[in-house]
Amino acid sequence: MIVCHCQNITDRDIDAAIDWMRAADDSTIITPGKIYRALGKTADCGGCMPLFLSTMRRNDNMEVPAPLRSLRVGKAKEFNYERRQEGH
Numbered sequence: 001m002i003v004c005h006c007q008n009i010t011d012r013d014i015d016a017a018i019d020w021m022r023a024a025d026d027s028t029i030i031t032p033g034k035i036y037r038a039l040g041k042t043a044d045c046g047g048c049m050p051l052f053l054s055t056m057r058r059n060d061n062m063e064v065p066a067p068l069r070s071l072r073v074g075k076a077k078e079f080n081y082e083r084r085q086e087g088h
């Protein structure tokens with residue numbers, strides 16, 4: 001099924017991009033912009049965003065990475081990983 005008509009992106013393209021990103025980095029935050037970039041495309045009109053997002057949410061790899069789940073309950077200090085270098 002075509003999700004984005006401007007860029008001819010299907011639900012399979014979105015699933016493949018999500019699975020690829022999750023396999024490459026299990027702690028990455030996946031956004032529509034990252035999916036467009038992974039597919040080598042850019043959003044045009046944005047009219048597909050509601051369907052694009054619902055297609056993303058159906059993918060099993062869209063869950064929040066385990067280390068980031070504790071941030072909402074105030075455990076952010078326990079998890080001190082922001083990809084900053086130690087000397088910064």
Ligand code: FES
Binds near residue numbers: 004005045046048
């Ligand atoms: S339909 Fe997806 S950007 Fe226009």
